[in-house]
Amino acid sequence: MSAAALPSFAPRTGAELARYPVHDGEHVRAAVHAAGEAAAWWDGLGFAGRRTRLKAWRSVLARQLDRVARVVADETGKPFDDARLEVVLTIEHLGWAAANAEKVLRRRSVRPGALMANQAASLTYRPLGVVGVIGPWNYPVFTPMGSIAYALAAGNTVVFKPSELTPGVGHELARTLAEAVPEVGRYPLLTVVTGYGATGAELCRAPGIGKIAFTGSAATGRRVMAACAENLVPVLMECGGKDPLIVDADADLDAAADAAVWGGMSNAGQTCVGVERVYVVEQVAEAFLEKVRVAASRLRVGTATTEGDLGPMTMPSQTQVVRRHVTDALEAGGRAVLGGASSVRDDGRIEPVVIADVPETSVAVGEETFGPLLVVNRVPDVDEAVRRANGTGYGLGATVFSAAHGEEIAARLRCGMVAVNGVISFAGIPSLPFGGVGESGFGRIHGADGLREFTRAQSVARQRFALPVPVTSFRRPPAVMRALAAALRAREWVSRS
Numbered sequence: 001m002s003a004a005a006l007p008s009f010a011p012r013t014g015a016e017l018a019r020y021p022v023h024d025g026e027h028v029r030a031a032v033h034a035a036g037e038a039a040a041w042w043d044g045l046g047f048a049g050r051r052t053r054l055k056a057w058r059s060v061l062a063r064q065l066d067r068v069a070r071v072v073a074d075e076t077g078k079p080f081d082d083a084r085l086e087v088v089l090t091i092e093h094l095g096w097a098a099a100n101a102e103k104v105l106r107r108r109s110v111r112p113g114a115l116m117a118n119q120a121a122s123l124t125y126r127p128l129g130v131v132g133v134i135g136p137w138n139y140p141v142f143t144p145m146g147s148i149a150y151a152l153a154a155g156n157t158v159v160f161k162p163s164e165l166t167p168g169v170g171h172e173l174a175r176t177l178a179e180a181v182p183e184v185g186r187y188p189l190l191t192v193v194t195g196y197g198a199t200g201a202e203l204c205r206a207p208g209i210g211k212i213a214f215t216g217s218a219a220t221g222r223r224v225m226a227a228c229a230e231n232l233v234p235v236l237m238e239c240g241g242k243d244p245l246i247v248d249a250d251a252d253l254d255a256a257a258d259a260a261v262w263g264g265m266s267n268a269g270q271t272c273v274g275v276e277r278v279y280v281v282e283q284v285a286e287a288f289l290e291k292v293r294v295a296a297s298r299l300r301v302g303t304a305t306t307e308g309d310l311g312p313m314t315m316p317s318q319t320q321v322v323r324r325h326v327t328d329a330l331e332a333g334g335r336a337v338l339g340g341a342s343s344v345r346d347d348g349r350i351e352p353v354v355i356a357d358v359p360e361t362s363v364a365v366g367e368e369t370f371g372p373l374l375v376v377n378r379v380p381d382v383d384e385a386v387r388r389a390n391g392t393g394y395g396l397g398a399t400v401f402s403a404a405h406g407e408e409i410a411a412r413l414r415c416g417m418v419a420v421n422g423v424i425s426f427a428g429i430p431s432l433p434f435g436g437v438g439e440s441g442f443g444r445i446h447g448a449d450g451l452r453e454f455t456r457a458q459s460v461a462r463q464r465f466a467l468p469v470p471v472t473s474f475r476r477p478p479a480v481m482r483a484l485a486a487a488l489r490a491r492e493w494v495s496r497s
Contacts, residue, residue, distance in 0.1 A: 006194050008168050011077030011312045011348060013304045020167040022195040025202040028159070031191045032206040035130045035157040038187035043127050043155040047102035054098035054153060057180040061091050068172050072141055075166040077311035077348075078267050079302065086142045089428055093142075093446065094149040096430030101153035104448045105455060112461070114491075115484075120462045125455035127155030128210030132203045134224065136215040137163035137314050138270040138370075141173065142427075146434060146445035147213035147236065148173070151454040152189060156210065159191045161203050165314055167194040197223075204228045211236065211454060215272075217368075218439045236453055237441030238434075240272045240368050241396025244389035245423075246409060247280040247288055248382055248402035252421070256280075256401035257291035259423035260374060263399060265299060265352050268310045269372035270318070273397035273417070273424050276369055278376040279385035285378035289356055292376065293337050296352040303349075310372060312348035319348050322371030329355045329364035329375060337376070344371075366392055382409060390414045396436035399423050416440065 005019040023031075042050065061068060065087050072083035105125040112121040131151040135144030140162060148158050162170030170192040178184040193199055197220075204212055204227035211234045214224045218239040228235050245263065247256045263275030280288045302308030313319050323344040330336060339353035353373045358364055364375050379385045382402075386409065389398060395415040399422075400406045406420035416436040417426040426432050433449035435441065444450050469480050 006164060006167060006196070008075055008166070010074050011314050011316075012302060017074055018168055020171070020194040023193040023199050023202075024195075025206075028193050028199060028202040029206045031159050031188075031193055032130055032132070032203070032208045034188050035159050035191055036208045038189060039127065039129045039155075039157040041183075041187045042152075042157055042189060047106065050153060050155065051098045051101065053181045053183075054094060054149070057177050058091055058094045058098065060176045060180040061087065061094070064176060065091070068141065068169075068176065071168050071172050072166075075168050076137065076140065076267075076314045077302075078314075079307045079309065079311060082267060086139055090142045090145045090149075092428070093146060093430045097149045097153035097451065100431075100448070101451055104451045105154060116461070118463060118465050118467055120464050122460045122462075124458050124460070125154070125452055126458050127455055129156060130208055130210050131156045131158050131454055132206070132209045132212045133158055133160045134200045134203065134212065134214045134216070135160065135162045135166075135170070136272075137165040138267060138272070140166035140169040143215050143238070143272075144170075144213075145173070146450065147454070148190065150445060150450040151213070154451050154454040156454055157187075157189050157191075159193060159203060159206075159209075161193050161195070161200050164194070164196050167192075170194065200224070201227050204233065205230060207231070209233050213443075213445070213454075214238070216240075218441075221441060236435075236443030236445070238272065238396075238436065238443075238445070239439060239441040240370070240394070241415075241436060241440045242276050242366070242368050242392050242394040243273055243397045243399070243415075244277045244279060244385075244413075245275045245399040246382065246385045246389060246401070247278065247284065248400070248405060248409070249281045249283050250403040250405075251284070251401035252403065253284060253288050253291055255421065257288055257295055259399060259401065260292055260376075261295040261299070261352075263423040264374040265296060265310060265372045268301075268313060268350065269322075270314060270370050271424070273427060275399060275423065276373070276375065277365060277389070278374060279379045279388055280376060281382065281385065282378045282380055285376075289337055289354075289376055292354055292374070296338050296354055296374070299352050301349045301351055310350075310352070313350065313371065316348050318370055319344060319346070319350065322350055322369055322373055325362075325364040325367070325369045325371070326353055326355070326373055329358045329362050329373075332359045332362040332364075334358035334362070334364070334375070360388060360391065368394070385409075386412045393439040394436070395438040396440035397424070397426065414438070416444075 069083040337354040343351035410418035433444035435444040
């Protein structure tokens with residue numbers, strides 16, 4: 001362990017909250033080794049034993065919801081009630097993973113087919129052993145727990161490297177699990193390692209890691225993949241997005257405007273599946289824009305002593321990204337509907353900004369902003385809205401507002417998730433998988449796919465009885481293959497007739 005310390009700061013006040021160790025490679029390797037030894041015990045408990053303990057963890061988190069949420073709010077700067085919502089959603093996902101792991105992953109029989117009728121075939125999903133989770137700072141409980149809870153339910157142990165901006169949240173998760181599961185003192189199910197990027201790199205390279213689940217930028221994701229490639233460690237990548245919202249001519253404009261403002265401005269816009277681009281059909285564009293302006297103008301940014309609707313940027317350097325995008329959008333010809341360059345303050349507090357009619361070539365349209373900037377562009381029809389929505393390399397989430405054609409439009413979008421006549425609703429449904437395509441990454445958390453993501457499929461074929469004439473043997477007579485080929489041709493002829 002390095003002698004250096006990792007300080008945690010409160011974005012709202014700038015005050016230091018606590019200090020944590022910067023774990024070096026030796027410590028990380030030891031943590032993975034210990035987790036590997038614990039994995040055998042955890043797997044041996046079976047689905048029922050793990051379910052009992054994970055439900056106990058769920059109960060502890062529910063009882064201590066406000067305590068955990070306070071740590072989230074302090075380290076991220078988000079409003080307390082937003083932090084509480086994050087923990088509530090996390091608890092729901094943990095409960096679903098615990099309750100459904102056996103149904104999704106248990107051993108099942110599969111048909112062997114006519115050619116192998118003498119075999120009994122089965123499929124099971126086995127845990128990987130130790131899963132490394134590298135978490136983000138914007139949703140420091142909900143996002144990593146989409147991997148942690150599902151990995152644990154599948155029979156793995158976890159070594160968790162939280163963001164250097166939110167190390168305290170990681171320790172809260174480990175503390176509550178230890179309180180719920182007394183055996184954790186002997187069998188480390190969730191080990192937290194803290195530090196900067198180098199600590200995460202050590203986790204990727206540590207012997208014994210079965211998989212890495214990463215959330216962060218595409219650039220950092222590529223570095224994580226490169227480190228994992230050294231030992232052929234599989235990865236799950238959630239790398240952000242530039243999520244669009246499409247407003248059809250028949251949409252409920254009040255609901256669509258409310259969704260655009262919440263999706264674009266909540267958590268100060270620091271949401272990977274937040275709304276960053278809006279494409280609204282021309283005939284309702286002005287009415288929609290006015291509703292967005294009114295709704296967004298009511299929002300207030302908190303101060304050191306008041307919370308407000310939005311907090312400051314959790315990562316101070318993100319302020320410069322937002323400023324650059326706002327400036328570029330206006331210089332490219334965008335029309336300021338609300339706010340502008342002066343809305344972006346050096347202290348990390350950013351007032352809501354809405355800019356209309358921004359050229360698609362602007363960085364405000366093509367790059368992830370991760371701040372309270374909403375770009376609203378009018379389009380002649382839904383076809384053009386879909387074309388522009390699919391026009392970036394990202395493909396995480398999307399939103400569609402349409403009275404009659406919502407699911408039809410959703411099917412045309414190149415992304416992993418779509419909310420129809422709602423916003424970010426898919427993230428709150430534990431049975432739905434969460435993940436993207438393209439620059440947004442690959443792999444899935446949540447749902448049955450999220451459970452299988454942290455397992456390896458194992459196929460077993462067991463001979464029930466020997467065939468009278470061996471097929472997979474050097475003792476096979478030549479006539480056997482002629483008979484098999486003839487039988488196959490006859491079956492194909494029957495199927496075509």
